[in-house]
Amino acid sequence: MSNNLLKGKKGIIFGALNSESIAWKVAEQAHAQGAEFVLTNAPIAMRMGEINNLAEATGAKVIPADATKMEDLEKLFTEAMEILGGKLDFVLHSIGMSVNVRKGKHYTELNYDWLEKGWDVSAVSFHKTLQTAHKLDAMNEWSSIVALTYMAAQRTFPDYNDMADNKAYLESIARSFGYHYGVDKKVRVNTISQSPTRTTAGSGVKGFDGFIEYAEKMSPLGNASALDCANYVITMFSDLTRMVTMQNLYHDGGFSNVGVSNAVMQKFMEE
Numbered sequence: 001m002s003n004n005l006l007k008g009k010k011g012i013i014f015g016a017l018n019s020e021s022i023a024w025k026v027a028e029q030a031h032a033q034g035a036e037f038v039l040t041n042a043p044i045a046m047r048m049g050e051i052n053n054l055a056e057a058t059g060a061k062v063i064p065a066d067a068t069k070m071e072d073l074e075k076l077f078t079e080a081m082e083i084l085g086g087k088l089d090f091v092l093h094s095i096g097m098s099v100n101v102r103k104g105k106h107y108t109e110l111n112y113d114w115l116e117k118g119w120d121v122s123a124v125s126f127h128k129t130l131q132t133a134h135k136l137d138a139m140n141e142w143s144s145i146v147a148l149t150y151m152a153a154q155r156t157f158p159d160y161n162d163m164a165d166n167k168a169y170l171e172s173i174a175r176s177f178g179y180h181y182g183v184d185k186k187v188r189v190n191t192i193s194q195s196p197t198r199t200t201a202g203s204g205v206k207g208f209d210g211f212i213e214y215a216e217k218m219s220p221l222g223n224a225s226a227l228d229c230a231n232y233v234i235t236m237f238s239d240l241t242r243m244v245t246m247q248n249l250y251h252d253g254g255f256s257n258v259g260v261s262n263a264v265m266q267k268f269m270e271e
């Protein structure tokens with residue numbers, strides 16, 4: 001269904017790896033709502049070429065960029081403005097990776113080279129993206145920049161490991177840069193804190209299967225899907241949310257405000 005909520009809007013979508021990716025769904029929904037955009041991902045993530053199917057389906061161009069490299073980001077924003085014919089109205093940062101999680105390093109024994117790499121990819125890349133857009137004056141007034149995050153930034157989920165710290169840093173960047181970008185250019189910066197979702201990044205977290213079921217039972221509305229998340233992102237890109245900035249917005253079926261649910265209690269009452 002389309003309400004043309006993004007008609008005439010132009011943007012960049014980071015992080016569509018495969019059809020499970022949240023960014024993939026955002027691209028499909030943005031296209032359905034009338035937006036034009038450039039797709040981007042790290043060159044190494046494009047080896048399988050899946051992103052080309054999405055590009056074809058949404059009429060988008062693909063520009064490879066490692067989001068930790070300033071020269072890649074500068075090229076990306078410059079070329080995106082050329083292709084789309086002007087400044088941008090939205091950017092989605094949908095990027096996350098922890099080497100310590102990937103290699104199964106326990107949080108009490110972190111490898112700090114790996115920590116720095118994961119922090120750069122998952123958190124600092126957001127600052128680099130914002131700084132590049134700001135420097136190139138790439139965003140229209142009232143445009144909207146969204147990054148995806150997880151509630152481990154606020155509460156402890158033991159196996160989320162150093163990604164919890166990366167997400168806390170990411171959310172802080174949204175507030176800090178959001179202040180300056182709002183004052184200078186009326187650009188909005190927010191994070192959306194999404195339910196656990198079966199994607200390549202999500203499934204990489206130890207114990208994910210048990211955890212996603214637990215979250216489902218804890219949330220009054222159940223877990224929010226990747227498609228639900230995409231729809232929320234679209235509202236944040238639209239003019240209907242133009243006064244929302246510097247926020248961390250929970251999109252989790254109510255999980256974040258629940259102490260315990262009857263469904264979970266039931267499990268413990270079973271003999």
Ligand SMILES: NC(=O)c1ccc[n+]([C@@H]2O[C@H](COP(=O)([O-])OP(=O)(O)OC[C@H]3O[C@@H](n4cnc5c(N)ncnc54)[C@H](O)[C@@H]3O)[C@@H](O)[C@H]2O)c1
Nearest residue numbers: 015017021022045067095096148149196197199200201202
């Ligand atoms: N899946 C979940 O349970 C969940 C829950 C809350 C938040 N999130 C967040 O949603 C976002 C998207 O993740 P997803 O679940 O769709 O998984 P995904 O694996 O499909 O997406 C992660 C993306 O990050 C990209 N990436 C990694 N290194 C990069 C780099 N150097 N430069 C540019 N791109 C790079 C990957 O190529 C991939 O496309 C992440 O920030 C993730 O932390 C996911």
